[in-house]
Amino acid sequence: MSAPGSDREAGAFLRHGGRLAAARGAFPDAPAPWLDLSTGINPRPYPARRADPAALRRLPDPEEVAALEAAAAAAFGVSPDRVAATPGTEAALRALPRVLGARSAAIVSPTYGGHAEAWRLAGARVSHGPWDEARHSAAEAVVLVNPNNPDGAQVRGPDVSDRWLIVDEAFVETVPELSVAPRLFSSPVTTGEGGGRRAGRTVVLRSFGKFYGLPGVRLGFVIAEPGLAGRIGAQFGDWPVSAEAIAAGLAAYTDDAWRERTRLRLARDAARLDALLGANGFEVLGGTSLFRLAAAPDAGRRFEALARRGVLTRPFPDQPTWLRFGLPKPKDWPRLKAALEGSRR
CATH class of the missing domain: 3.40.640.10 (Type I PLP-dependent aspartate aminotransferase-like (Major domain))
Incomplete structure (x- = not known):
């Protein structure tokens, strides 16, 4: 897989997700705010109360x-x-x-x-x-x-x-x-x-x-x-x-009720993401309802193309055809769709 920026920056992406500082450095012209899909974190967090x-x-x-x-x-x-x-x-x-x-x-x-x-x-x-x-x-x-x-x-x-x-x-x-x-x-x-x-x-x-x-x-x-x-x-x-x-x-x-509602919502969102990835040239290999693993022959190029559009995904050092996608927030689905469509070109 071709890697963006310096070896140090590329290593940051390949180690694990969530390296937004490295992404900003490697792609300084990407639109902000970044859409970070490089981790398997629920994008709609629990509304936890703060400590007294x-x-x-x-x-x-x-x-x-x-x-x-x-x-x-x-x-x-x-x-x-x-x-x-x-x-x-x-x-x-x-x-x-x-x-x-x-x-x-x-x-x-x-x-x-x-x-x-x-x-x-x-x-x-x-x-x-x-x-x-x-x-x-x-x-x-x-x-x-x-x-x-x-x-x-x-x-x-x-x-x-x-x-x-x-x-x-x-x-x-x-x-x-x-x-x-x-x-x-x-x-x-x-x-x-x-x-x-x-x-x-x-x-x-x-x-x-x-x-x-x-x-x-x-x-x-x-x-x-x-x-x-x-x-x-x-x-x-x-x-x-x-x-x-x-x-x-x-x-x-x-909060049992929130937990059950969230499981159902995540399953729906994961199915929606599968459909979006499939419509844009990716083969969905698996994952959980918090993240999806997808493959494309040109995954390295598409990682960079998505990053130039401010969308960070997770590449893998030993699997150059793989990318992992987390779930977007509700307001970010249109942006992800546009970025995936643009990355095909």
Whole structure:
């Protein structure tokens, strides 16, 4: 794929989405404001209340964090003693290699590159491959993003033999029935399919910012056996999340009606985006209802053509025919349509 601007700028686009500063530098003549479709973030965020000013003038109380974890646990369908709040899923996945102590990890790929990077930085041997290959590998830990980013691939009831299984469910709010957490962690004493041994070797990661459209809040969760959840949570000290994260999470996780309405709306918008991409020369390969993965033989040229029109998408270093598109805001559909039509020329 041809890359815009300097190698440093191109690397920013290829690493992950949301690099608007690099886009502005590489395409200074693009119309503003930019339409950032490079991430899988809900473009219509939850209308979360802000933290009380008094809460910003003190450190969060442990009871407030516990209340947040209980609200999240209820939304996840798990026992509160299995949940630990973290300052974002990214921070949690970076801590896992250190806490688990595994010396090798099999990453179900292609997927989000932060997992492999975290394990490599911890000195672990890292391998990549499809689910069937990873689950039968000799690695001490298997990492699965479910549903996967960027292709939306799903694994129903993932299981491995007596090794660590890390399931990153950052996008599972769009398909809640896919989550392994309720099956393994729904009560203080693990029962049913999977049993205590499997639960004891499984860690589930959940994200707040993507589905609720508030990534700047920096809120995530780990779900695991109580002792392990506590060890992971302890990596972030006595105040793992901010007053703003507590306020937003408490409101959002108790709003069942908003969650259900949003799932339906996202599904409709994803179908609309599929139709628009298909009408403009892209083949939709998959994704979730928060993002769509599409292919075109000239994806590199079209990335640049869209960027010149102020529309940022997500290219991939090892897949030059791929682009990932997030959902636009309601007012931005006409602009996206015009940009896609113009990029064909």
